[in-house]
Amino acid sequence: MEQQLPKNFEAYAEGRKNGFLKIKSVKESGRNVAGYFCTFAPLEIFDAANVLAVSLCGMSGETIPDAETELPKNICPLVKSSYGFALAEKCPYTYYADMIVGETTCDAKKKMYERLGKLKDMYVMQLPQGVDEAYAKPMMVKEVKLLAKYVEKKFGVTITDEALRKAAVKRNEYRHALVELMELQTEVPAPVPSVQLYKFMDSIKFNFDLDAAIASVHELVAKIKAEKAPKENEKRIMVTGCPIGGVLDKVVGAIENNGGRVVCYENCSGIKATRCYVDTDAPDIYEALADAYMKIGCSVMTPNPRRMENIPNLVNEFKVDGIIDVTLQTCHTYMIETRAVRKLCEGIGKPYMSLETDYSHSDDGQIDTRIAAFLETI
Amino acid sequence: MSNEEEFQSIMDEFRDAKKNASLFCKGASERGDVVIGSFCQYAPTEIIRAAGFYNVILCGFNYDPAVPLAETELPANLCPLIKSSYGNILGKTCPFAFYSDLIVGETTCDGKKKMYEMLQELKQMHVIHLPNVPDKERSMEGWESELHRFKEALEERFNVKITDEQLKNTIKTLNKERSYNARMYELGKLDPPAMTGVQMRNVLTAEYFMLDEKNKAVKSERMLELAKQLWDEGKGPYKKDEHPVRILVSGAGLDGVLDKTINVIEELGAAIVCYEGCCGIMNMRRPIDENDPDPIHAIADKYLEVPCAVMSPNARRFEQFRNVLDEWKVDGVISITVHACSPFDIESRALEDICNENDMPFLHVRTDYSPGDEGQVRTRIEAFIEMLQAKKNG
Numbered sequence: 001m002e003q004q005l006p007k008n009f010e011a012y013a014e015g016r017k018n019g020f021l022k023i024k025s026v027k028e029s030g031r032n033v034a035g036y037f038c039t040f041a042p043l044e045i046f047d048a049a050n051v052l053a054v055s056l057c058g059m060s061g062e063t064i065p066d067a068e069t070e071l072p073k074n075i076c077p078l079v080k081s082s083y084g085f086a087l088a089e090k091c092p093y094t095y096y097a098d099m100i101v102g103e104t105t106c107d108a109k110k111k112m113y114e115r116l117g118k119l120k121d122m123y124v125m126q127l128p129q130g131v132d133e134a135y136a137k138p139m140m141v142k143e144v145k146l147l148a149k150y151v152e153k154k155f156g157v158t159i160t161d162e163a164l165r166k167a168a169v170k171r172n173e174y175r176h177a178l179v180e181l182m183e184l185q186t187e188v189p190a191p192v193p194s195v196q197l198y199k200f201m202d203s204i205k206f207n208f209d210l211d212a213a214i215a216s217v218h219e220l221v222a223k224i225k226a227e228k229a230p231k232e233n234e235k236r237i238m239v240t241g242c243p244i245g246g247v248l249d250k251v252v253g254a255i256e257n258n259g260g261r262v263v264c265y266e267n268c269s270g271i272k273a274t275r276c277y278v279d280t281d282a283p284d285i286y287e288a289l290a291d292a293y294m295k296i297g298c299s300v301m302t303p304n305p306r307r308m309e310n311i312p313n314l315v316n317e318f319k320v321d322g323i324i325d326v327t328l329q330t331c332h333t334y335m336i337e338t339r340a341v342r343k344l345c346e347g348i349g350k351p352y353m354s355l356e357t358d359y360s361h362s363d364d365g366q367i368d369t370r371i372a373a374f375l376e377t378i
Numbered sequence: 379m380s381n382e383e384e385f386q387s388i389m390d391e392f393r394d395a396k397k398n399a400s401l402f403c404k405g406a407s408e409r410g411d412v413v414i415g416s417f418c419q420y421a422p423t424e425i426i427r428a429a430g431f432y433n434v435i436l437c438g439f440n441y442d443p444a445v446p447l448a449e450t451e452l453p454a455n456l457c458p459l460i461k462s463s464y465g466n467i468l469g470k471t472c473p474f475a476f477y478s479d480l481i482v483g484e485t486t487c488d489g490k491k492k493m494y495e496m497l498q499e500l501k502q503m504h505v506i507h508l509p510n511v512p513d514k515e516r517s518m519e520g521w522e523s524e525l526h527r528f529k530e531a532l533e534e535r536f537n538v539k540i541t542d543e544q545l546k547n548t549i550k551t552l553n554k555e556r557s558y559n560a561r562m563y564e565l566g567k568l569d570p571p572a573m574t575g576v577q578m579r580n581v582l583t584a585e586y587f588m589l590d591e592k593n594k595a596v597k598s599e600r601m602l603e604l605a606k607q608l609w610d611e612g613k614g615p616y617k618k619d620e621h622p623v624r625i626l627v628s629g630a631g632l633d634g635v636l637d638k639t640i641n642v643i644e645e646l647g648a649a650i651v652c653y654e655g656c657c658g659i660m661n662m663r664r665p666i667d668e669n670d671p672d673p674i675h676a677i678a679d680k681y682l683e684v685p686c687a688v689m690s691p692n693a694r695r696f697e698q699f700r701n702v703l704d705e706w707k708v709d710g711v712i713s714i715t716v717h718a719c720s721p722f723d724i725e726s727r728a729l730e731d732i733c734n735e736n737d738m739p740f741l742h743v744r745t746d747y748s749p750g751d752e753g754q755v756r757t758r759i760e761a762f763i764e765m766l767q768a769k770k771n772g
Contacts, residue, residue: 104690142516302485304495330718333488
């Protein structure tokens, strides 16, 4: 079926135009598209339904002014950026998504989804407020099933347990490949430049063929292994906290430029969620999915012991010299948790720095100075 | 004592309730009675009071010294109610927290649920998990199990038994208390209103601190009677031929910003006829089903219908909001949200959309407990009220 282009298409830059044309042709080939925001979205459901799942998180400040015509200024830039892209029709994936799946992670996102529901077919999956109380697991299982039902109805497909199990096997394979790549950084010195590693992990999400994506991760791993390791021993940094796609250059770029190397991304799209494998042999695949996603140590959960357990283990595993906790402005849950992470790092005797920033460039210089000073103390 | 004097003396008692409650708590604590502190109606007071315990509210409404102190541990860019509550407990400036044997939190908003994790280091706490979605099909099971867990935690900790009978009795008492507030809001329907918004606010705030349940019932009943009587005699807060512009105030966390907002609105000649949002009309109108054989289920069912902005989607609020605009013959809506309260702030836009559809003037005021914006807030409210007055007087 022929798809429409957004009304301002002609004014878009070349890269954006190509993005629109690429996904337009995917849609015209008959494939359905679902957008998602968060690592809590169980992508296996979409894989099993043969629906293309694409990440919609806004990582640029460009559309924030659009969002601020309807949303408060004082909320997280990721939430504003994402909504702004939808409103301004500047994100090809949001624009062409047949449905969007949200999840009740943080206040700003869950309330933003209500507005997004006026622009797109929106389905919001409920997460428990914490994963350790007895109600959490049954709620999560039920919610994964409800999402599957919605997808079945929406696209007129049937999601069999068998297909779901197969999808989980494939996703696990993908996760294992990425983890193998991330684990290369346990080497001393760590072989992969920080920005490059992040950009690769981010771009691979947009490879719409999971088999090809897995192959390209393996290929990269083999290539890095074959190359001679760099000589300099850089300061080994763990990045934890919020998603950093929108502040990559000013934070990770500054770490690189000042003699540091990110050896471990503990935050959102990093190792934290990627290591949450699904038990594909479990008797009930829905329960296995719920279990896997409940292991993500996100600060929206209360309490959130998993993050606090994970950090010291990763510090040892990746031989981390210092921890940089990056929070996006007005991300209440990660901001409040900085106190606990700081205490934790003091406890294990590792230097810690908390950086609060947003998608603007007004603090680029300040962040660079602070990171330089932090790295000097290590 | 004349009716006017008696009404005034009840109003004074309500106004002083908070001050007197700390002495009451001290006495209760010395007698060995259990005092439970909580923040939000989602921690059902029915369950606490059914156990024979006193329930006090620990929400902080002061800036100094609590907020600056809290900011040594919490982000500055956070809701002032959360900071103030935490700061008062940290600095031991909240007598109610001091006398509380247990503090009950609820996972309403991001800021509160994460603040509670820190509070746990200072006080004994129990956190009730509230669902995110108010759809009963999806959430009732988990929510009900959380209320059972809460009841059992109280029983175990304090070695008591909370029977269904006690719960049912407390439900009746609390329904009655809610009905007083609902009837008070009804007085705002009169033209001119039989109570001012400032008076209503005093009563609402006092509600939580009138710990002698019988006295509260007697005074509430008498207060309502007198207000109506005085109005009939033309001795209400407004002259009979006075028709101030009628404001609906919407929002949450208002008690910390009364001087800047509520008081200013009425000082400028408008009348707040009803409140919507936290402690607003909708909660007061919805009783708990007294005939439900399972009282915990009945309690869960009511609170899942509380139209708070932490719920998503919050369709019940929008539906009732439209009704309130008609029923109270509102001339304009002032939505007041406190700094960094994302749920109410984002949802305020949805209220604005409804107002726009209905040609209802709407003003959104974002403010904070900290001083500095009084002048700016006042100017905006003043311009809004002048516009409403011009519209009303044709």
